[in-house]
Amino acid sequence: MATRASEATSTEATVASRPITIAVANQKGGVGKTTTAVNLAAACAARGYDTLLVDLDIQGSASAFLGMSPTEDEVDVARCLLEELPLSRCVKSTRIEHLWIAPAGERMSLVDLHLASAFGRERAFERALTTVAPSGVHFDLIIVDTAPYLGLLTVNALVAADKLLVPVSCEYLPMLGLKLLGETLDRLRDRAGAKADVLGYVLTMHDKRERISTEVEQLLRARFGERVFETVIRGNTQHKSAPSHRKTIFEHEPAGGRGREDYEALATETLVRLELIEKPARKRARRAATKK
Numbered sequence: 001m002a003t004r005a006s007e008a009t010s011t012e013a014t015v016a017s018r019p020i021t022i023a024v025a026n027q028k029g030g031v032g033k034t035t036t037a038v039n040l041a042a043a044c045a046a047r048g049y050d051t052l053l054v055d056l057d058i059q060g061s062a063s064a065f066l067g068m069s070p071t072e073d074e075v076d077v078a079r080c081l082l083e084e085l086p087l088s089r090c091v092k093s094t095r096i097e098h099l100w101i102a103p104a105g106e107r108m109s110l111v112d113l114h115l116a117s118a119f120g121r122e123r124a125f126e127r128a129l130t131t132v133a134p135s136g137v138h139f140d141l142i143i144v145d146t147a148p149y150l151g152l153l154t155v156n157a158l159v160a161a162d163k164l165l166v167p168v169s170c171e172y173l174p175m176l177g178l179k180l181l182g183e184t185l186d187r188l189r190d191r192a193g194a195k196a197d198v199l200g201y202v203l204t205m206h207d208k209r210e211r212i213s214t215e216v217e218q219l220l221r222a223r224f225g226e227r228v229f230e231t232v233i234r235g236n237t238q239h240k241s242a243p244s245h246r247k248t249i250f251e252h253e254p255a256g257g258r259g260r261e262d263y264e265a266l267a268t269e270t271l272v273r274l275e276l277i278e279k280p281a282r283k284r285a286r287r288a289a290t291k292k
Contacts (some may be wrong), residue, residue, distance in 0.1 A: 076102075
């Protein structure tokens with residue numbers, strides 16, 4: 001293990017010897033999955049963590065978010081999976097320091113069909129991750145944006161991941177779908193050797209003025225307890241407009257905006273749960289005790 005201080009914050013960051021892979025997944029669309037994957041990756045990169053964002057969604061939304069949609073001639077994630085190439089072949093740096101992307105391409109829609117008859121089909125993405133970083137780069141975190149359905153691409157992400165982060169919008173239908181996601185993960189552990197456990201459920205599009213937000217939050221916390229993130233992502237028009245400008249919330253929203261605040265808080269809580277940093281309150285208490 002190594003230790004370094006992020007230039008963006010004064011927090012000492014512990015870096016794992018190998019990258020930690022987090023799949024951001026929910027088979028229900030429209031829950032803020034891509035927004036969460038992109039902005040969480042950007043927030044971690046801002047803290048000095050070398051972070052790779054992998055776009056496993058056939059719509060390529062995360063790639064478009066960062067203005068990194070590949071051309072037909074470029075190597076992309078789809079080509080890596082179709083031709084059994086290492087993912088490092090398609091990794092590109094972004095305009096954001098410490099943030100890289102493995103972009104999707106137009107052929108992503110073919111990958112599910114290809115994997116259906118492929119040998120070891122649930123582990124194609126895991127094999128691609130064997131060589132993931134370009135020469136001279138060591139990734140600390142790999143954040144995978146998945147498709148909004150439980151097809152083979154999403155199954156591949158769940159099998160390869162160390163942790164699963166589940167965005168849940170403040171509506172009833174996404175809540176109902178969590179049972180299916182949990183059952184799928186259990187089956188993959190039994191049949192495909194998946195090792196991922198749930199890092200946490202994060203509430204998105206939260207509006208405390210709406211009764212539905214309060215009810216869904218209460219149901220989720222009653223059902224999953226501490227596995228629900230303390231941080232909630234509040235409803236914010238900036239989240240809707242940022243992708244059209246191909247910007248993260250940190251580039252699009254002025255300093256002090258609640259979108260920036262929410263994803264900075266989510267990044268902090270994520271890093272705490274990964275045991276890469278201490279919980280802020282606990283760290284302040286330890287420093288106070290040291291000064292006595």
